[in-house]
Amino acid sequence: MLKARFVRRLIIAVTxxxxxxTCLASVDDAIARATEAISxxxxxxxxxxxxxxxxDLGVKQQQAITHTLFKGNDYWFCTGTDNDSAxxxxxxxxxxxxxxxxxxxxxxxxxxxxLVAPATGTYYIIVEILSSPVERTHWAMVYGYK
Amino acid sequence: MxxxxxxxxxxxAVTLVxxxxxxxxxxxxxxxxxxxxxxxKLDDVVVPLPSEVFNVLDKLGTPDWRGEMRSPNIxxxxxxxxxxxxxxxxxAEGFVAVEAADKERVKAIGQDVLELARAIGVEKxxxxxxxxxxxxxxxxxxxxxxxxxxxxxxxxxxxxxxLRDDQLAHLVSLGGWLRGTEVLTSIVGKSYTPDxxxxxxxxxxxxxxxxxxxxxxxRLRNNQLVGKIQKSLNExxxxxxxxxxxxxxxxxxxxxxxxxxxxNSNA
Numbered sequence: 001m002l003k004a005r006f007v008r009r010l011i012i013a014v015t016x017x018x019x020x021x022t023c024l025a026s027v028d029d030a031i032a033r034a035t036e037a038i039s040x041x042x043x044x045x046x047x048x049x050x051x052x053x054x055x056d057l058g059v060k061q062q063q064a065i066t067h068t069l070f071k072g073n074d075y076w077f078c079t080g081t082d083n084d085s086a087x088x089x090x091x092x093x094x095x096x097x098x099x100x101x102x103x104x105x106x107x108x109x110x111x112x113x114x115l116v117a118p119a120t121g122t123y124y125i126i127v128e129i130l131s132s133p134v135e136r137t138h139w140a141m142v143y144g145y146k
Numbered sequence: 147m148x149x150x151x152x153x154x155x156x157x158x159a160v161t162l163v164x165x166x167x168x169x170x171x172x173x174x175x176x177x178x179x180x181x182x183x184x185x186x187k188l189d190d191v192v193v194p195l196p197s198e199v200f201n202v203l204d205k206l207g208t209p210d211w212r213g214e215m216r217s218p219n220i221x222x223x224x225x226x227x228x229x230x231x232x233x234x235x236x237x238a239e240g241f242v243a244v245e246a247a248d249k250e251r252v253k254a255i256g257q258d259v260l261e262l263a264r265a266i267g268v269e270k271x272x273x274x275x276x277x278x279x280x281x282x283x284x285x286x287x288x289x290x291x292x293x294x295x296x297x298x299x300x301x302x303x304x305x306x307x308x309l310r311d312d313q314l315a316h317l318v319s320l321g322g323w324l325r326g327t328e329v330l331t332s333i334v335g336k337s338y339t340p341d342x343x344x345x346x347x348x349x350x351x352x353x354x355x356x357x358x359x360x361x362x363x364x365r366l367r368n369n370q371l372v373g374k375i376q377k378s379l380n381e382x383x384x385x386x387x388x389x390x391x392x393x394x395x396x397x398x399x400x401x402x403x404x405x406x407x408x409x410n411s412n413a
Contacts, residue, residue, distance in 0.1 A: 066187060070199060073202055121347045
């Protein structure tokens with residue numbers, strides 16, 4: 001089982017390489033799905049960071065990514081899984097535990113959350129596997145800002 | 147016919163009753179209890195890229211960016227810890243030069259990044275980035291320069307992690323944060339607004355850097371420069387954990403300026 005942590009693509013890949021080629025493909029698939037999910041926003045002027053965060057989760061398990069966001073910056077966070085039949089969600093909470101996103105969507109194996117940061121500070125981006133036919137589902141998150 | 151209409155009405159009614167339930171099934175809670183955090187947290191916080199900070203600074207009017215520019219003397223570098231800090235600081239300097247739209251300065255910074263990367267053994271990683279910085283600067287493509295500066299920073303850190311030098315990767319991020327914070331406090335301090343001061347509300351990011359320094363192996367923790375920075379971060383911490391006043395901005399600026407000077411001084 002892979003412990004989720006801050007990783008760049010290569011680091012994820014190297015870790016999974018140690019676990020076998022199938023896993024490597026899975027992580028790449030999750031990253032590809034997340035990247036695909038954010039691509040429409042590139043056309044809207046969002047700069048997409050060339051880093052990914054990811055890991056694996058069981059059904060109904062959640063992973064939080066702690067991030068300092070800056071007031072006035074406009075963010076899209078997108079996530080994807082490697083499994084066609086899985087459902088994943090992503091939402092943004094502030095440091096008081098309030099749901100603060102301006103908009104969100106969920107389409108099967110990918111999801112997105114949009115936020116114009118109302119204040120500078122710590123936010124939690126929470127990813128959840130809503131359903132999946134497998135015990136552990138690989139996920140990846142990317143984000144863009146403008 | 148009547149029967150068919152009744153059946154249809156029945157299904158419509160059932161749908162109307164059940165639809166909100168199904169929609170709500172995946173709806174996120176409006177509020178979560180942070181004391182009973184529902185999710186496993188990733189070990190590391192996300193360190194924002196310099197361009198995320200400068201993106202906001204763009205919206206703070208038209209500061210005198212040329213007045214903010216510095217010329218770090220990269221030949222004064224010493225141990226790898228200092229080079230890593232300097233590398234982050236120089237990348238942040240690149241963003242200041244972009245804001246000032248100073249082509250020659252940006253190109254010089256591209257060369258500095260390459261030289262520092264060479265000194266730390268990750269030159270090949272950033273070569274294409276630094277070439278792109280120079281080309282984009284020549285073309286006046288400032289968005290492109292920012293993208294390549296961000297990319298150079300990420301690539302260097304990834305290369306260091308691959309070389310099992312995670313600690314140095316943290317120092318690169320820290321160097322960038324220190325120079326970025328020095329510039330931010332200078333600009334906000336010259337024209338104080340609560341919105342501008344709010345940009346310094348980064349307690350978890352600061353805590354993250356403090357924890358990374360505290361967790362460093364003795365060979366790095368005992369480095370004089372690293373020790374000085376650790377002490378200085380401890381001094382900044384209470385200043386950004388409360389309402390950020392003009393006085394606290396002034397003090398944070400003094401501390402970060404002092405640290406950036408130390409990074410750029412002879413080892």
